[in-house]
Amino acid sequence: xxxxxxxxxxxxxxxxxxxxxxxxxxxxxxxxxxxxxxxxxxxxxxxxxxxxxxxxxxxxxxxxxxxxxxxxxxxxxxxxxxxxxxxxxxxxxxxxxxxxxxxxxxxxxxxxxxxxxxxxxxxxxxxxxxxxxxxxxxxxxxxxxxxxxxxxxxxxxxxxxxxxxxxxxxxxxxxxxxxxxxxxxxxxxxxxxxxxxxxxxxxxxxxxxxxxxxxxxxxxxxxxxxxxxxxxxxxxxxxxxxxxxxxxxxxxxxxxxxxxxxxxxxxxxx
Amino acid sequence: xxxxxxxxxxxxxxxxxxxxxxxxxxxxxxxxxxxxxxxxxxxxxxxxxxxxxxxxxxxxxxxxxxxxxxxxxxxxxxxxxxxxxxxxxxxxxxxxxxxxxxxxxxxxxxxxxxxxxxxxxxxxxxxxxxxxxxxxxxxxxxxxxxxxxxxxxxxxxxxxxxxxxxxxxxxxxxxxxxxxxxxxxxxxxxxxxxxxxxxxxxxxxxxxxxxxxxxxxxxxxxxxxxxxxxxxxxxxxxxxxxxxxxxxxxxxxxxxxxxxxxxxxxxxxx
DNA sequence: TGTACATCAGTGAACGCGCGTTCACTGATGTAC
DNA sequence: TGTACATCAGTGAACGCGCGTTCACTGATGTAC
Numbered sequence: 001x002x003x004x005x006x007x008x009x010x011x012x013x014x015x016x017x018x019x020x021x022x023x024x025x026x027x028x029x030x031x032x033x034x035x036x037x038x039x040x041x042x043x044x045x046x047x048x049x050x051x052x053x054x055x056x057x058x059x060x061x062x063x064x065x066x067x068x069x070x071x072x073x074x075x076x077x078x079x080x081x082x083x084x085x086x087x088x089x090x091x092x093x094x095x096x097x098x099x100x101x102x103x104x105x106x107x108x109x110x111x112x113x114x115x116x117x118x119x120x121x122x123x124x125x126x127x128x129x130x131x132x133x134x135x136x137x138x139x140x141x142x143x144x145x146x147x148x149x150x151x152x153x154x155x156x157x158x159x160x161x162x163x164x165x166x167x168x169x170x171x172x173x174x175x176x177x178x179x180x181x182x183x184x185x186x187x188x189x190x191x192x193x194x195x196x197x198x199x200x201x202x203x204x205x206x207x208x209x210x211x212x213x214x215x216x217x218x219x220x221x222x223x224x225x226x227x228x229x230x231x232x233x234x235x236x237x238x239x240x241x242x243x244x245x246x247x248x249x250x251x252x253x254x255x256x257x258x259x260x261x262x263x264x265x266x267x268x269x270x
Numbered sequence: 271x272x273x274x275x276x277x278x279x280x281x282x283x284x285x286x287x288x289x290x291x292x293x294x295x296x297x298x299x300x301x302x303x304x305x306x307x308x309x310x311x312x313x314x315x316x317x318x319x320x321x322x323x324x325x326x327x328x329x330x331x332x333x334x335x336x337x338x339x340x341x342x343x344x345x346x347x348x349x350x351x352x353x354x355x356x357x358x359x360x361x362x363x364x365x366x367x368x369x370x371x372x373x374x375x376x377x378x379x380x381x382x383x384x385x386x387x388x389x390x391x392x393x394x395x396x397x398x399x400x401x402x403x404x405x406x407x408x409x410x411x412x413x414x415x416x417x418x419x420x421x422x423x424x425x426x427x428x429x430x431x432x433x434x435x436x437x438x439x440x441x442x443x444x445x446x447x448x449x450x451x452x453x454x455x456x457x458x459x460x461x462x463x464x465x466x467x468x469x470x471x472x473x474x475x476x477x478x479x480x481x482x483x484x485x486x487x488x489x490x491x492x493x494x495x496x497x498x499x500x501x502x503x504x505x506x507x508x509x510x511x512x513x514x515x516x517x518x519x520x521x522x523x524x525x526x527x528x529x530x531x532x533x534x535x536x537x538x539x540x
Numbered sequence: 541t542g543t544a545c546a547t548c549a550g551t552g553a554a555c556g557c558g559c560g561t562t563c564a565c566t567g568a569t570g571t572a573c
Numbered sequence: 574t575g576t577a578c579a580t581c582a583g584t585g586a587a588c589g590c591g592c593g594t595t596c597a598c599t600g601a602t603g604t605a606c
Binding site: 038039040041042120121123124125126127128129132137140197198199200203206207222225226229230231232233234236237240241242244245246247249251252253255256257260264 | 308309310390391394396397402410470476477496499501503506511512514523527530534
């Protein structure tokens with residue numbers, strides 16, 4: 001049983017193959033619009049089939065089960081937001097890291113606002129009974145990698161500040177005092193309970209080695225992770241309604257937050 | 271039609287009233303365990319009734335519909351985590367603000383880890399087709415209010431740093447340089463696009479007036495809001511699996527983040 | 541180029557299931573006099 | 574204290590519904606010689 005005739009590339013596909021690819025895309029598109037109408041896990045194969053004018057059993061020619069369709073949607077969503085982030089980071093022209101950072105944050109938020117249900121699918125509560133397969137972790141890491149890649153370019157002096165990897169105490173370190181008041185002074189590192197950072201340092205090193213080719217210092221990585229969580233915390237709160245009746249619309253709050261994150265992460269104004 | 275006999279308080283209830291209160295609690299308890307087993311919106315009245323050894327229609331004596339049961343669970347969950355936060359903040363003995371802050375963050379995370387599905391119910395993606403009623407917003411604000419109340423005690427000098435409410439530029443301001451290196455220097459406020467902060471300043475003022483009795487300065491409030499979003503961003507990422515294969519277990523990452531948040535929020539080491 | 545066969549897309553009926561909600565009913569619990 | 578009546582909790586059957594998945598089937602599309 002040959003899956004593809006020899007010499008056949010996906011570029012020169014048969015009519016049947018092209019039809020299959022096209023309908024597969026249609027199914028996912030219809031499923032996405034289902035998602036918009038009804039929400040993540042109430043997704044119904046029969047409704048998708050209905051929207052396409054097919055009989056429900058026909059979908060089984062394309063996805064062996066509902067979970068597989070869900071997996072495809074999740075991977076697509078991660079890839080979509082990942083590409084948005086990467087594009088923003090690498091956008092035309094050499095811009096300073098801070099501008100790229102802000103652009104990435106804004107682009108991610110814009111995508112989330114435009115695709116709230118796909119956002120909820122990947123960053124909301126996990127769909128009960130669904131276990132994400134390995135295949136999602138690659139696409140899922142595109143956004144954090146894109147964000148952290150910006151930080152990798154920052155020269156050592158710029159992302160100042162203490163980071164105690166192992167000790168409970170901390171090494172005071174004179175960071176550069178740039179334009180603007182010295183703020184957020186005072187130390188961290190304390191109160192980690194017990195050993196204080198050994199596990200974390202190991203995790204940071206492992207991530208750096210595995211995903212970043214060892215090119216990013218652990219303290220930069222960790223700040224990037226914090227900013228990553230804060231960015232998505234902000235977006236999730238906005239989309240999931242926690243700002244209702246207080247900070248809605250949240251555009252300016254987001255800008256404020258993103259500017260703060262840039263500081264956190266070591267990206268100065270100039 | 272009298273709802274309660276005259277002179278009757280809830281303390282001296284009839285057997286019937288006590289039975290009703292007790293079974294109402296049982297129903298919610300069973301629903302919560304349903305939640306644990308299956309997840310937020312797949313909650314089934316029939317399954318709840320089954321767990322209690324009742325017939326499904328019996329539940330309609332206690333909750334007029336499934337949505338009302340869901341609302342009760344949501345309010346209970348907000349109240350539960352709110353109380354945990356308040357207790358941590360006001361815990362015995364006069365402790366410095368920073369210690370109370372850290373205690374609150376840890377207590378909230380501990381609650382979330384112990385009740386992941388209730389957490390997902392209130393901080394995860396909204397249940398499709400369910401519209402949260404007004405009655406949830408009071409309980410929902412207990413956590414942010416508890417967090418911000420800690421900040422209200424911080425003397426003006428300690429939570430230093432510029433906050434530009436209206437201008438696109440920023441006023442450099444020499445904050446106190448406490449023990450530890452000056453870090454996270456550099457300005458914010460820029461890049462808010464256009465007017466730059468007028469809406470945000472208004473929202474902050476309104477929230478301060480409405481919920482905090484005007485006792486908290488807007489820049490403190492805003493930092494509290496940021497820390498609030500970051501805290502829950504962190505917890506959500508942990509619970510929803512974004513740290514899988516990288517920062518799990520996330521205990522030390524959480525401690526690191528929480529220490530950072532304390533800085534962000536103006537709470538120094540000492 | 542033409543024929544014989546294999547592959548595949550989509551059909552339609554059926555399976556067994558669980559769901560939320562309604563309704564008339566029965567006993568038990570409470571209230572008024 | 575005792576009786577007549579009202580209130581309420583829980584029952585059991587039924588409603589109409591949508592779901593995921595299976596299966597044998599039909600035509601159409603592709604392949605080998």
